[in-house]
Amino acid sequence: MDFVIREAQIIDAKDIATVHIETWQSSYKGVVDQAYLDALELNGRILLWERLLQQNEILHLVAIQSEKIIGFCSAGPARKSSALESLNRDLSRMGEIHAI
Template identity: 35%
Template sequence: MIRKATWADAPAIASVHVESWKTTYSGIVPDVYLETLTVEEKQTLWEKVLRQSDHSVFVAEENGRVVGFTSSGRNRASNGPAVQYDGELYAIYLLKGAQGKGFGRQLVQVLVNNLE
């Protein structure tokens, strides 16, 4: 299930954010940095984002649990080929166990429909 995120989703989004970084970027980003990532820090970030009217955040749920999310808003590019677009995908994250199940495609489709 894909739905618009609410402020109450901030802890779950933060958890997905941190866990997906640790599994996806292990071996790419130094472990020392990955170990510094905390759900509490990201929760503060997502609480702030979810209060902003110019941000759209959607979550993917599986069995009632948030397993992924997207964040989007206005295009932040000031020049170059990306300027032709009004909206931008800021982030997309999925837990490792949720990958390959179509959640990413569904999240992007909802995001695109929201930008239109």
């Protein structure tokens, strides 16, 4: 099936939060403590995504299929880290995928 990618909007926060929780619970089963995964709470994630979607320096995209958000990606400036700094590159010109 085809899907569309567009920039995320604040109204997408609940759907992104739902995908975020469901993918963590599926992907990290057996890797992360199950009690932690079971305790992931939708309302808290909605608030997180509402805050994140208001950050102008980060680009948030959503993948939509059959009018439903099925995935997301966030990218922006590279966060400082000793690994990146060791490259001796201009970090202001580097980007990073923050979430996918």
